[in-house]
Amino acid sequence: MIRVLIADESRQVTDNISRRLALEEDIEVCGTAGEGEYAVQQSLWLKPDIAIVDAALPGLDGVQTTVMLAQALPATGVIMMSMEAENDAYRQAMVAGAREFLQKPFKGDDLVAAVRRVHAFGERRNVSAARAISATAASPAASDDGVAVAPMRQRTRGVVTAVISGKGGVGKTVVAINLAAALGEKHHGEVVLVDLSLQFGDIAAALNLPTTHSITDLVSDSGITDADAVRQVLASGPAGISVLLAPTSPELADYVQPAHITSLVETLRGAFEHIVLDTPSYLNDATISSFEVADHIVMLTDLSVTGVKNARLTRSALETLNIDPSKVVVVANHRESAGELDRRGAETFLGAHISTEIPFAADVVATSVNKGVPFVISHPTSPPSVAINAVVELIDPVSQSGSDTAPDGESSDKKKKTRRKLSFSR
Ligand SMILES: Nc1ncnc2c1ncn2[C@@H]1O[C@H](COP(=O)(O)OP(=O)(O)OP(=O)(O)O)[C@@H](O)[C@H]1O
Ligand SMILES: [Mg+2]
Structure with missing residues (x-):
C-alpha cells in the first residue's frame, strides 16, 4: 500500500485529492495538514511514502517543508504542487528535494501517475540501499571501523x-x-x-x-x-x-x-x-x-x-x-x-x-x-x-x-x- 500525506491550506483541495486517490486500490491517504509545521509533525509521526505538498502552505511554506522532509525523512518522496508557472516554482521545488512537480490545476490521472512514479523511484532506491548494506556486510574490504571502502561493483576504472x-x-x-x-x-x-x-x-x-x-x-x-x-x-x-x-x-x-x-x-x-x-x-x-x-x-x-x-x-x-x-x-x-x-x-x-x-x-x-x-x-x-x-x-x-x-x-x-x-x- 502506498501511504500518502496531503498538505494544502485549502480543505477543498485536500478533500478532492483524497477522493481521487481513494479510487486507487493500492493508495491510501494516511493524513492531511493545512499548514507547514503540522505537515512536518504529521509526517514524522506517520512516515508516509509520499507527501504531496503545496508550495503556498501557510507557516513553513512548501519549499521549507520540503527541505525539512527531505532531511528528516529521506524515504518520503515529496511531490510539490503549485499554482505558479513551471519555471521558478519548479526550480525551487527540485532544489528543495521534491521528486515531482505538479502545476495546479492538474488532472487526477496525472496525480496518480506522479504518486506511482515517485513511489517506484523510492522502492528502487531502497532495494539499492539494501544491496549496498549487504555488500558492505559481506565485503572483505570493509575497514577496521566497519566503514565500507569497496565500491559495489569491482571493475577497472572507466x-x-x-x-x-x-x-x-x-x-x-x-x-x-x-x-x-x-x-x-x-x-x-x-x-x-x-x-x-x-x-x-x-x-x-x-x-x-x-x-x-x-x-x-x-x-x-x-x-x-x-x-x-x-x-x-x-x-x-x-x-x-x-x-x-x-x-x-x-x-x-x-x-x-x-x-x-x-x-x-x-x-x-x-x-x-x-x-x-x-x-x-x-x-x-x-x-x-x-x-x-x-x-x-x-x-x-x-x-x-x-x-x-x-x-x-x-x-x-x-x-x-x-x-x-x-x-x-x-x-x-x-x-x-x-x-x-x-x-x-x-x-x-x-x-x-x-x-x-x-x-x-x-x-x-x-x-x-x-x-x-x-x-x-x-x-x-x-x-x-x-x-x-x-x-x-x-x-x-x-x-x-x-x-x-x-x-x-x-x-x-x-x-x-x-x-x-x-x-x-x-
Ligand atoms: N559534419 C557535419 N555535417 C553537416 N552538419 C553538421 C555536421 N556536424 C554538425 N552539423 C550540424 O551542426 C549542428 C550543430 O551541432 P551541435 O548541436 O552538435 O553543436 P554543439 O557544438 O553541440 O553546439 P552548442 O555549442 O550549442 O552545444 C547540428 O544540428 C548539425 O545539423
Ligand atoms: Mg551541444
Whole structure:
C-alpha cells in the first residue's frame, strides 16, 4: 500500500485529492495538514511514502517543508504542487528535494501517475540501499571501523572522454552522441553519456529521450556518490548506452557545482567502462572540472577563421590549466560545405595536429538528429561514421576492448602510441 500525506491550506483541495486517490486500490491517504509545521509533525509521526505538498502552505511554506522532509525523512518522496508557472516554482521545488512537480490545476490521472512514479523511484532506491548494506556486510574490504571502502561493483576504472570546443555550434553534441553510440556498440551496457551542457543541454532532444530525470535529481539529494542512485536517473539511449541528462531549465544549471561533477565522474568510473562528456562552449568552473577529470579530451573545431581562433584560445587555456597535452586530440568537423580554411592553414594557425576530419554531410547528420538516431547506427558506413570510428580507435583501440581499458595503466606499447597520436605536439 502506498501511504500518502496531503498538505494544502485549502480543505477543498485536500478533500478532492483524497477522493481521487481513494479510487486507487493500492493508495491510501494516511493524513492531511493545512499548514507547514503540522505537515512536518504529521509526517514524522506517520512516515508516509509520499507527501504531496503545496508550495503556498501557510507557516513553513512548501519549499521549507520540503527541505525539512527531505532531511528528516529521506524515504518520503515529496511531490510539490503549485499554482505558479513551471519555471521558478519548479526550480525551487527540485532544489528543495521534491521528486515531482505538479502545476495546479492538474488532472487526477496525472496525480496518480506522479504518486506511482515517485513511489517506484523510492522502492528502487531502497532495494539499492539494501544491496549496498549487504555488500558492505559481506565485503572483505570493509575497514577496521566497519566503514565500507569497496565500491559495489569491482571493475577497472572507466575511461572519461570530454568533447569540448571553443566555439558554439561546431558539433560537440553530435560528436559526443555518436562517439558514445560507437563505444556502446563495442561495449554494450558499459557506456554512459553525460550532458554537461547544463544550461541548454541538447542531448534529450537529439536522442528523443524523456526528461523525467536529470543531473538535478542527484544534486538535490546528495545521490551523486551512490552508483545505484545515479543509475536510477539515467535514461536508456541507443546502442545500450545510458544517458544522464542536463537540467530541464537553464536556471537549474547553477546548482550543479564543480565538486558535483568531479564526484559524479568518480562514481561513473566505478560503474561504466566509458564515460563520454558533452560540454558547453564557454569556460567556467564546471567546464574546467570536466577537462580536469577527463582521460581524453576531444577538442572539436570547425574550419572557420573564428572557429580556429577560438580553438587556439582554448588550447592556451588548457595549457594554463596544466592539462596534459598528450590527452588532447584535435578533430576538425566540416559542418559547413564551403568558405573554410584548408587543413594545413588551420593546423599552422592552431599550432596543433588535426587527428581526424569529419566530413560535411548535411543529409546524414540532419536526418540523424531529426530522427534521434546516431548516424553511426543509422548510417554505419557513411563518411562521418568512419571518422567517428577513427576517433573511437584513438580512445579505445581494438586491442584494448574488454578488460584492459584502465586509463592510468600505461603498460602496453599500443597505448603509448595512442598517447603520441593524441598529442598536441607536432
Ligand atoms: N559534419 C557535419 N555535417 C553537416 N552538419 C553538421 C555536421 N556536424 C554538425 N552539423 C550540424 O551542426 C549542428 C550543430 O551541432 P551541435 O548541436 O552538435 O553543436 P554543439 O557544438 O553541440 O553546439 P552548442 O555549442 O550549442 O552545444 C547540428 O544540428 C548539425 O545539423
Ligand atoms: Mg551541444
